[in-house]
Structures are given as structure tokens and as C-alpha cells.
Amino acid sequence: MSRTIAICNQKGGVGKTTTAVNLAVCLAVLEKKTLLIDIDPQANASQSVGINEVQEEDIYEALTMAENSGEITFERLSQIIKPINPEYKLNCLNIMPSSPGLAKLEMELVNAANRERRLQKIVKTLGANYEYIVIDAPPSLNLLTINTLTAANSVVIPVQCEYFSLQGVAELLNTIKLVQSNLNSDLKIEGALLTMYDSRNSLAKQVVEEVRKNFPGKVFNTIIPRNVKLAEAPSHGKPILLYDIQSAGSQGYIKFAEEILEIKNG
Numbered sequence: 001m002s003r004t005i006a007i008c009n010q011k012g013g014v015g016k017t018t019t020a021v022n023l024a025v026c027l028a029v030l031e032k033k034t035l036l037i038d039i040d041p042q043a044n045a046s047q048s049v050g051i052n053e054v055q056e057e058d059i060y061e062a063l064t065m066a067e068n069s070g071e072i073t074f075e076r077l078s079q080i081i082k083p084i085n086p087e088y089k090l091n092c093l094n095i096m097p098s099s100p101g102l103a104k105l106e107m108e109l110v111n112a113a114n115r116e117r118r119l120q121k122i123v124k125t126l127g128a129n130y131e132y133i134v135i136d137a138p139p140s141l142n143l144l145t146i147n148t149l150t151a152a153n154s155v156v157i158p159v160q161c162e163y164f165s166l167q168g169v170a171e172l173l174n175t176i177k178l179v180q181s182n183l184n185s186d187l188k189i190e191g192a193l194l195t196m197y198d199s200r201n202s203l204a205k206q207v208v209e210e211v212r213k214n215f216p217g218k219v220f221n222t223i224i225p226r227n228v229k230l231a232e233a234p235s236h237g238k239p240i241l242l243y244d245i246q247s248a249g250s251q252g253y254i255k256f257a258e259e260i261l262e263i264k265n266g
């Protein structure tokens with residue numbers, strides 16, 4: 001069975017997509033069979049691995065399969081999952097892409113059965129085929145995020161090393177508790193991941209201390225540095241490991257992936 005990790009924080013621009021994409025790529029490079037699920041209508045994770053066109057079918061069709069064809073099967077879901085560009089030689093990585101059309105789902109499912117468990121069903125149907133499933137959540141606490149938390153075994157919370165970065169964390173933790181009590185009692189908080197750390201900025205050091213106080217014993221040792229290569233890579237449709245493996249950003253995400261693997265083995 002796969003281990004499903006949700007990358008969540010309703011605050012925008014904190015490094016969720018960068019973390020989801022690069023964690024999934026690092027796991028695939030380590031030959032772990034990995035599926036990256038993009039459940040954000042912004043589709044930034046899809047674009048970051050070179051999927052820029054809207055596909056004939058994407059996660060929207062997967063999440064509404066119950067209405068449209070009645071049965072959610074491995075075969076039908078497999079048609080929606082895409083391999084990554086073969087030039088990248090990431091044979092262990094697949095993606096379930098997203099597109100802006102996903103934004104209408106919330107309204108469409110307002111009275112639908114099992115509306116919170118759509119992604120869980122998809123993950124369960126695909127789980128035997130993957131060792132890791134990494135989900136890139138949108139910047140909101142809406143139905144898509146509830147689906148993400150309900151489908152996951154654990155959640156990683158990226159926190160940007162900036163002022164205001166802890167704003168909203170209380171609501172996120174509250175939502176996680178609600179999901180744990182009502183929808184997914186197995187959900188664990190894997191930890192907070194500090195992102196975009198700039199050692200020249202004294203405020204960043206204070207934020208690190210604040211985050212450690214807020215998540216006692218639950219902050220990853222790896223701190224992702226602010227690194228321009230990480231910001232450039234998506235515009236080339238490439239994950240950082242393929243764009244510049246020597247960069248501080250690559251090294252940060254390799255270390256983070258190693259920590260994730262240690263948790264499993266430890």
C-alpha cells in the first residue's frame with residue numbers, strides 16, 4: 001500500500017507546489033514508484049513538470065467519475081494519469097494533472113454523496129501501484145483541501161520564513177483536527193517544513209524559532225533556502241533536480257526527501 005503525503009497550507013505562495021513537485025521527483029529519483037496528484041485549479045504542479053496544455057481528462061474527471069460513469073476503476077483512472085516527459089528519464093514518476101476547470105467542482109458537488117471522500121477513493125484504487133503519493137493542495141480550506149486531508153496518511157505544512165507566516169496556522173490545525181475526528185482518524189501531522197529561508201535576514205531566524213515553538217518536535221531538520229534556481233525551474237517546466245542539481249534548492253529538497261524516507265523506516 002502506498003504512503004500518501006498531503007502538502008497543505010491555505011496561505012498562498014508558501015512553497016506548497018515547489019515542495020510537492022520536488023519531493024515527488026526526489027522520491028522517483030530514488031526509484032520509489034511515485035504519483036504526484038495536482039488538486040489545485042491553478043495547476044502549477046502540472047506546469048512545473050512540463051504539462052502546460054489542458055489535457056482531455058484530468059483530476060476533475062477523476063473526482064466526478066462517480067456521477068459520470070458510476071464506477072471508479074483502476075483502468076479508467078490510469079487513462080487520466082500521465083507519465084512525465086520521457087526526456088526527463090523519471091520512469092518512477094507519474095502525475096494526475098489539474099486544470100482551471102477544477103474550480104467549478106465545489107459548487108457542483110454541493111449536495112453530492114461522499115463529496116469529501118472523492119480523492120480518498122481514487123487514492124485507494126491506485127494505492128497498490130505506488131509506493132508514494134504526493135498531493136499538492138490549493139491555497140484554501142475548501143472542499144478540495146478536505147478531500148486532500150481525507151485521502152492522506154500524513155500532512156506536511158510548508159511555512160515560509162517570513163513575517164505573517166504563522167497567520168492562519170491555527171485554522172489549518174483546526175481543520176486537520178476536524179478531519180481526524182470526522183473523516184480520517186489515521187491522519188498524522190508529518191511536520192512543518194521551513195521554506196524560503198534567507199540567512200541574511202534576521203527576521204527569518206526569529207520565524208524559525210517561532211515555528212519550532214508552535215510545532216514542538218514537529219519541524220523538519222531540513223530548512224529549504226531561498227534560492228533563485230527554485231523560482232526559475234518551473235518556467236522551464238523542469239523540477240529543480242533536472243534544472244540545476246548543484247543548486248542549494250536541489251540539495252535542500254534531496255535532504256528533505258531523505259528525512260521523509262527516514263520517518264518511514266524509523
Ligand SMILES: Nc1ncnc2c1ncn2[C@@H]1O[C@H](COP(=O)(O)OP(=O)(O)OP(=O)(O)O)[C@@H](O)[C@H]1O
Pocket residue numbers: 011012013014015016017018019040042044137138139195196197224225226227228230231232234249
Ligand atoms: N525556496 C525557494 N526559493 C525561491 N523561490 C521559491 C522557493 N520556493 C518557492 N519559490 C517561488 O515562490 C513562489 C511560490 O511558491 P509555490 O508556488 O511553491 O507556493 P504555493 O504555496 O504552492 O503557492 P499557491 O498558494 O499559490 O499554490 C513561486 O514563484 C516559486 O517558484
Ligand SMILES: [Mg+2]
Pocket residue numbers: 016017018040042044136137138
Ligand atoms: Mg501551489
